[in-house]
Amino acid sequence: MTRSIWKGPFVDTCLFKQKKIRWRIWSRRSCILPQFVGCYAQIYNGKGFVGLKITEEMVGHKFGEFASTQKTSSLGKRALPSKTKIKPIKKVR
Numbered sequence: 001m002t003r004s005i006w007k008g009p010f011v012d013t014c015l016f017k018q019k020k021i022r023w024r025i026w027s028r029r030s031c032i033l034p035q036f037v038g039c040y041a042q043i044y045n046g047k048g049f050v051g052l053k054i055t056e057e058m059v060g061h062k063f064g065e066f067a068s069t070q071k072t073s074s075l076g077k078r079a080l081p082s083k084t085k086i087k088p089i090k091k092v093r
Helices: 013-017
Strands: 022-025 040-044 049-053
Touching: none
Parallel strands: 022 040
Antiparallel strands: 040 049
């Protein structure tokens, strides 16, 4: 569900206190506002920080949309067979 219009977009108060061009953001749920355009942000994805330059197309989206928290799957890659040679069985007469 979306947030109601009369409430406005949610932005964590710590983002307004910072007057830096670069900052670290732990609040993935905060919306990107027009005053953040041109700034550099590092968004925490649960393990580390992902760098991001904020552009006009990102306004209205949330910071968490631009920092993936899951690794890419490697379903297409299979384990290679071992290179050990199979010795032939000798027949006993």
